[in-house]
Amino acid sequence: MRHALLKQIPQAKMTDQALIVLPGQQNAAHVLDRIASQLLPNGYDDPRRDARYLLAFAMGRDDAVLPHEDIQLNNDQITCLEGLIQRRNKGEPISRMRGWREFYGLAFAINEATLDPRADSEVVVDTVRDYAEGKPDLRMVDFGTGSGCLIIAAAAHLPTATGIGVDIQQAAVTIAAQNAVHHGLDNRITFQHGSWDEGLMGVFDVIISNPPYIPAGDLDTLMNEVKDFDPLAALDGGNDGLDAWRALAPIFAKRLAKDGVAVVEIGFGQEDAVTAIMAHKGIILKEQRCDLSGVIRCLVFNKQGS
Numbered sequence: 001m002r003h004a005l006l007k008q009i010p011q012a013k014m015t016d017q018a019l020i021v022l023p024g025q026q027n028a029a030h031v032l033d034r035i036a037s038q039l040l041p042n043g044y045d046d047p048r049r050d051a052r053y054l055l056a057f058a059m060g061r062d063d064a065v066l067p068h069e070d071i072q073l074n075n076d077q078i079t080c081l082e083g084l085i086q087r088r089n090k091g092e093p094i095s096r097m098r099g100w101r102e103f104y105g106l107a108f109a110i111n112e113a114t115l116d117p118r119a120d121s122e123v124v125v126d127t128v129r130d131y132a133e134g135k136p137d138l139r140m141v142d143f144g145t146g147s148g149c150l151i152i153a154a155a156a157h158l159p160t161a162t163g164i165g166v167d168i169q170q171a172a173v174t175i176a177a178q179n180a181v182h183h184g185l186d187n188r189i190t191f192q193h194g195s196w197d198e199g200l201m202g203v204f205d206v207i208i209s210n211p212p213y214i215p216a217g218d219l220d221t222l223m224n225e226v227k228d229f230d231p232l233a234a235l236d237g238g239n240d241g242l243d244a245w246r247a248l249a250p251i252f253a254k255r256l257a258k259d260g261v262a263v264v265e266i267g268f269g270q271e272d273a274v275t276a277i278m279a280h281k282g283i284i285l286k287e288q289r290c291d292l293s294g295v296i297r298c299l300v301f302n303k304q305g306s
Contacts, residue, residue: 113146256283
């Protein structure tokens with residue numbers, strides 16, 4: 001299924017530091033050792049794992065090469081591999097090179113207008129499923145949908161749910177719609193271009209959002225993979241990181257059904273501030289959940305009196 005999302009691999013010139021890999025059949029372990037030795041340490045990824053994906057990508061595969069494999073390399077693939085190593089050493093995520101990322105067990109195409117989905121965001125999908133499981137005909141909306149990964153992953157496990165993903169970037173809307181088609185959900189999940197709830201009608205049983213929430217002054221401190229390759233518009237939350245929450249609070253008050261829930265992703269340490277902003281509009285904290293690192297990452301809200 002993922003092969004439909006595989007990007008065309010750009011060719012690159014050989015670097016001065018050649019891999020010392022010869023064309024022809026050889027054991028993958030030797031090549032993986034050479035690749036890993038040329039990957040710069042970045043403090044947050046495993047060079048052995050990166051090597052397995054880079055080698056597979058250079059060979060036109062979308063899986064990971066295993067050390068015990070016998071592989072066949074030609075000159076073009078070796079040249080391509082050199083270019084991929086250069087790009088990785090500049091901080092470019094492998095997912096950006098490939099043009100897709102696995103999230104919640106599904107492959108999502110990404111582009112320059114979308115965030116690169118990350119595992120910590122899966123808690124949002126888990127939470128939506130917990131609140132929505134067994135409730136028929138739920139109507140969902142995802143504000144700032146990006147690649148559509150949150151609402152599509154949720155819908156994949158909620159067979160009667162329908163929904164709309166909204167994004168201010170047309171390129172994001174386009175790729176999200178393609179992802180819905182790819183996963184056979186375009187009959188239930190649609191996407192539209194707009195600013196927050198612009199053009200929407202009615203109320204929703206589930207509101208989802210992972211809006212921009214990084215304080216502007218913190219953007220330069222982010223990992224290179226994020227600050228240099230994720231779109232600024234999807235990161236920058238204004239001076240205090242709370243601009244999007246101020247915009248969303250009255251929208252939640254207007255668009256959330258009486259017995260509905262809003263499930264959102266927040267930044268580090270934002271739980272009190274976001275809860276206060278929402279409470280001012282009658283949207284009350286119901287639960288908070290942690291990500292894989294134990295950081296409070298997901299908040300659940302409902303309407304006051306629900």
